[in-house]
Amino acid sequence: MTYQDTWAAGRRTGTTPRHGGRPAAPVSPTPAPPRRGPGGRRALALLFWAGLVAAVLPWWLDTPAGSMKDTGDLLTAAGRITGLVAGYLLLVQVLMMSRLGALERWVGGERISRLHRDVGATLLVAVLAHLSLLLVAYAEADEQSVLGEVGVLLRDYEDLLSAFVAAGIMVLVGLTGIRAIRTVMPYELWYHLHLASYAALLLGFGHQFSNGAQLHSPGPVRTGWIAAYLLVLAALLWGRVVAPLHFNLRHRLRVADVVAESPDTISIYLTGRRLNQIDMLGGQYFRWRFLARGCWWQSHPFSLSAAANGRWLRLTVKVVGRHTADLRDLDPGTRVWAEGPSGTFTAAHRTKERALLIAGGSGIAPLRAMLEELPPGAALIYRARTPADVLMHPELDWLAQARHTSVWYVIGSRDDPGPRQVMSPDGLRRLVPDVARRDVYLCGPAGLVEESVRALRAAGIPRRQIHLATFEL
Amino acid sequence: MRRALLAITGLAAGTTALVVLKGSPGASQVATGERSPVVPAGSDPAALPGVAPTPDPSDPALSARATPGGRQSPTGRAGADAPRPAAPAPTTSAPRSTLRTVSGPQVTYEYGTLSVQITLSGTRIVNATGIGMPQSGQSGRRSDDVQATYSGTSGEVVRKQSADLDTVSDATATSEAYQRSLRAAIDRAR
Ligand SMILES: Cc1cc2nc3c(=O)[nH]c(=O)nc-3n(C[C@H](O)[C@H](O)[C@H](O)COP(=O)(O)OP(=O)(O)OC[C@H]3O[C@@H](n4cnc5c(N)ncnc54)[C@H](O)[C@@H]3O)c2cc1C
Numbered sequence: 001m002t003y004q005d006t007w008a009a010g011r012r013t014g015t016t017p018r019h020g021g022r023p024a025a026p027v028s029p030t031p032a033p034p035r036r037g038p039g040g041r042r043a044l045a046l047l048f049w050a051g052l053v054a055a056v057l058p059w060w061l062d063t064p065a066g067s068m069k070d071t072g073d074l075l076t077a078a079g080r081i082t083g084l085v086a087g088y089l090l091l092v093q094v095l096m097m098s099r100l101g102a103l104e105r106w107v108g109g110e111r112i113s114r115l116h117r118d119v120g121a122t123l124l125v126a127v128l129a130h131l132s133l134l135l136v137a138y139a140e141a142d143e144q145s146v147l148g149e150v151g152v153l154l155r156d157y158e159d160l161l162s163a164f165v166a167a168g169i170m171v172l173v174g175l176t177g178i179r180a181i182r183t184v185m186p187y188e189l190w191y192h193l194h195l196a197s198y199a200a201l202l203l204g205f206g207h208q209f210s211n212g213a214q215l216h217s218p219g220p221v222r223t224g225w226i227a228a229y230l231l232v233l234a235a236l237l238w239g240r241v242v243a244p245l246h247f248n249l250r251h252r253l254r255v256a257d258v259v260a261e262s263p264d265t266i267s268i269y270l271t272g273r274r275l276n277q278i279d280m281l282g283g284q285y286f287r288w289r290f291l292a293r294g295c296w297w298q299s300h301p302f303s304l305s306a307a308a309n310g311r312w313l314r315l316t317v318k319v320v321g322r323h324t325a326d327l328r329d330l331d332p333g334t335r336v337w338a339e340g341p342s343g344t345f346t347a348a349h350r351t352k353e354r355a356l357l358i359a360g361g362s363g364i365a366p367l368r369a370m371l372e373e374l375p376p377g378a379a380l381i382y383r384a385r386t387p388a389d390v391l392m393h394p395e396l397d398w399l400a401q402a403r404h405t406s407v408w409y410v411i412g413s414r415d416d417p418g419p420r421q422v423m424s425p426d427g428l429r430r431l432v433p434d435v436a437r438r439d440v441y442l443c444g445p446a447g448l449v450e451e452s453v454r455a456l457r458a459a460g461i462p463r464r465q466i467h468l469a470t471f472e473l
Numbered sequence: 474m475r476r477a478l479l480a481i482t483g484l485a486a487g488t489t490a491l492v493v494l495k496g497s498p499g500a501s502q503v504a505t506g507e508r509s510p511v512v513p514a515g516s517d518p519a520a521l522p523g524v525a526p527t528p529d530p531s532d533p534a535l536s537a538r539a540t541p542g543g544r545q546s547p548t549g550r551a552g553a554d555a556p557r558p559a560a561p562a563p564t565t566s567a568p569r570s571t572l573r574t575v576s577g578p579q580v581t582y583e584y585g586t587l588s589v590q591i592t593l594s595g596t597r598i599v600n601a602t603g604i605g606m607p608q609s610g611q612s613g614r615r616s617d618d619v620q621a622t623y624s625g626t627s628g629e630v631v632r633k634q635s636a637d638l639d640t641v642s643d644a645t646a647t648s649e650a651y652q653r654s655l656r657a658a659i660d661r662a663r
Binding site: 056059060062063065066067068072073074076077078081082085117118119121122125126129141142143144152156157158210211213216217 | 596634
């Protein structure tokens with residue numbers, strides 16, 4: 001359209017007219033998956049708030065009204081509340097990382113990790129508030145200096161030493177969560193440091209019962225609190241051990257072939273048993289562990305780049321670092337350990353009948369798989385720096401025919417006039433006039449995604465119609 | 474990031490709101506007002522046996538904090554119905570004290586009889602003292618040792634908040650009797 005100068009510019013399309021008339025050609029065979037509304041997510045949100053209320057309720061019931069006379073009492077009360085909240089949030093944090101199938105499918109891994117970061121910050125503040133409020137309150141009651149009181153607590157109170165260690169671990173883990181610090185750390189180091197949070201969970205356990213006013217004496221509250229811990233541990237065991245074991249023993253995935261898609265991108269084909277029984281959708285991802293030398297100890301998330309077909313799975317990987325570089329040398333037959341599927345970036349989570357897909361670079365992978373499952377009449381805008389960076393070109397042309405999809409290749413760097421014009425609110429509306437009535441699926445580098453979201457919001461697309469995948473956990 | 478800030482603000486606001494709701498004198502007035510017509514002051518039929526209405530007068534710090542003549546706070550679930558708006562009944566009774574004193578049973582041991590009295594603020598023990606311990610001779614010295622180690626606002630009882638105390642050397646029987654009475658007092662209080 002705006003850039004005749006490259007061979008890939010312009011519109012490659014099936015028979016769908018631009019303004020969205022129904023195609024005359026026969027509808028292609030794969031029906032779109034039934035919609036999965038936000039019901040599951042809403043139920044989980046409700047459960048979360050109910051749990052929070054349940055965590056603080058014992059304090060409310062145990063505390064006689066007007067029973068706080070001086071600042072010491074007020075501080076103690078605030079310290080207890082923040083302690084209960086912190087205990088609850090810690091459980092929520094661990095639960096969110098349990099990779100329980102229901103969570104991964106209803107909330108989606110990427111959204112979970114965003115939530116995990118936000119809840120994590122809140123948890124850290126709650127723990128520090130709990131600690132300092134009680135420290136000051138007890139110091140006052142015991143007529144001690146705050147530092148002296150730390151000594152008293154560590155020496156004379158049961159389980160407080162380990163509780164202090166747990167708080168220290170949480171502070172450390174919280175610090176590494178700060179984006180600036182996280183990005184300069186190697187991913188693996190960050191990940192393994194993060195595993196220390198499990199130690200915090202265990203170390204912080206004891207003091208809640210030996211010193212917690214609400215949990216000290218046996219009764220329904222104490223029992224319920226212990227039950228919550230056990231439930232979370234069970235979820236962890238299920239999501240991290242039992243379910244993956246079951247999946248991998250059942251399907252026994254192996255590398256079938258590795259093919260080059262472009263100079264820096266490969267596709268890995270996998271085969272295995274009973275592939276037609278895997279309940280997965282285009283746009284979802286697995287965490288893959290390739291059991292080859294040098295690779296087996298890392299697991300990396302990659303999306304499916306083809307919809308389920310019962311015969312093979314495929315992932316399309318851009319080489320960006322050590323691990324992805326090693327994947328180029330995988331031998332056929334290599335065993336693969338997979339955990340998943342996860343993600344809500346799928347055709348089943350659409351809210352409208354039509355979709356607009358915007359891909360940048362290797363972000364095409366999940367969108368390519370999703371195209372097979374979206375109702376006919378979708379539109380795809382594919383941003384790539386140079387024509388050579390366009391992946392899976394023939395497949396996309398074939399899909400354009402088979403699924404009546406309009407495909408635009410927008411080639412050039414971000415600041416070129418062509419891409420700038422297309423990625424503006426006006427440009428989007430001109431390309432896809434009914435864009436406000438479509439779901440928009442975005443996948444690509446963070447910069448492109450942010451810029452597109454801004455343009456889309458300006459073009460009047462409601463937030464709940466915008467689906468994001470940024471390849472970030 | 475924005476959501477995290479929102480959540481942290483919510484945490485601070487929520488905690489403050491809860492504390493204020495429970496702790497404000499307004500709430501206490503309501504609760505007192507609701508009860509005063511039914512229960513004559515000073516004879517609150519608290520479920521606790523052995524609850525003494527007056528805080529230990531021997532400790533100036535504590536009696537300063539306790540309102541003189543205040544009634545002990547009703548323990549247990551009284552707070553649950555506090556927020557219910559009640560007609561602001563005219564109340565003459567002073568605001569309730571937060572401190573309550575609970576006595577353990579009398580325990581007889583080799584050298585005499587003792588009972589332990591603890592003072593609690595909420596569920597936290599803030600003071601403890603042994604009562605009726607022998608004062609003279611060898612057993613008096615043992616009493617003093619045990620009192621000095623266990624009792625008082627910064628004694629071992631307050632620091633540990635439990636009856637699992639280290640035995641005072643050369644005063645095993647006294648220590649054990651003290652701990653037995655203390656354990657019962659704590660059980661009564663909680
Ligand atoms: C949900 C999801 C789906 C993805 N799908 C695809 C896909 O279909 N095709 C594709 O090419 N890439 C995909 N990625 C990105 C891919 O996971 C990373 O590029 C890859 O892990 C980089 O590993 P590396 O050692 O080669 O590079 P590094 O140089 O070690 O890392 C590059 C970046 O990748 C991230 N990363 C590294 N290791 C991990 C890990 N174990 N888990 C999560 N993030 C990690 C880090 O944030 C790092 O900044 C996806 C990522 C996510 C989160």
